[in-house]
Amino acid sequence: MPPSPQLTLERERNVRVVISLTFGILLAYVAGSVLGTQVVLNNVAAMGLDVTLAMRWSSSLSDVAGLAGTLLPLMVIALLPGWLILDWLGRRPTMRVAPAWYILTGAMAIAVLHPALNWAFGVDVFAPARTMPGLLGQALAGGLGGVAVALSRRGGVGG
Numbered sequence: 001m002p003p004s005p006q007l008t009l010e011r012e013r014n015v016r017v018v019i020s021l022t023f024g025i026l027l028a029y030v031a032g033s034v035l036g037t038q039v040v041l042n043n044v045a046a047m048g049l050d051v052t053l054a055m056r057w058s059s060s061l062s063d064v065a066g067l068a069g070t071l072l073p074l075m076v077i078a079l080l081p082g083w084l085i086l087d088w089l090g091r092r093p094t095m096r097v098a099p100a101w102y103i104l105t106g107a108m109a110i111a112v113l114h115p116a117l118n119w120a121f122g123v124d125v126f127a128p129a130r131t132m133p134g135l136l137g138q139a140l141a142g143g144l145g146g147v148a149v150a151l152s153r154r155g156g157v158g159g
Contacts, residue, residue: 016152016153017087019152020148020149020152020153021080021083021084021087021149023148023149023152024079024083024102024106024145024146024148024149024152025072025075025076025079025080025145026145027144027145027148028075028079028106028110028141028142028144028145028146028148029064029067029068029071029072029075029141029145030064031140031141031144031145032071032075032110032137032138032141032142033060033063033064033067033071034060034063034064035128035134035137035138035140035141036063036067036071036126036127036128036129036134036137036138037056037059037060037063037128038056038060038137039128039131039133039134039137040127040128041055041056041059070125070126071126074113074117074125074126075110075113075142075145077113078109078110078112078113078142079105079106079109079110079142079145082105082106082108082109083102083105083106083146083149086101086102086105099150099151099153100150102146102147102149102150102153103143103146103147103150104143104146105146106142106143106144106145106146106147106149107139107140107142107143107146108139108142109142110138110139110141110142111135111136111138111139111142113138114126114129114135114138115135126138
């Protein structure tokens with residue numbers, strides 16, 4: 001017996017949610033990694049060392065690959081709960097979640113992540129987030145992930 005049309009629609013919606021959240025997290029990770037690399041290289045350049053465009057490109061690609069085992073899981077832990085709660089709220093019949101909430105939630109989750117890790121462990125887990133420009137860059141990365149989630153849900157957030 002074939003699945004009911006409602007079950008099929010629910011499965012399709014769930015697949016769209018998983019793809020959307022995965023894309024948002026990956027975009028936030030890549031943006032955070034690249035922005036973090038650029039903050040560090042700007043500090044190196046401020047010390048008087050020459051930092052070429054080729055070095056910036058190479059370092060960014062290397063960090064995207066190299067931080068996948070540390071920064072990516074931290075971003076998953078920080079971003080996913082908030083976005084899942086927004087999805088849950090958006091599926092309530094009386095609730096509509098504005099796409100801007102995904103952007104704000106992503107930015108705030110990452111902005112809180114780094115100071116919270118420093119507070120909990122007494123060490124900066126991600127060096128570029130030690131400075132305010134670096135931390136704001138990381139928050140921007142989380143917000144960009146939220147933009148990706150919101151744009152991938154044009155048909156309705158949470159539904």
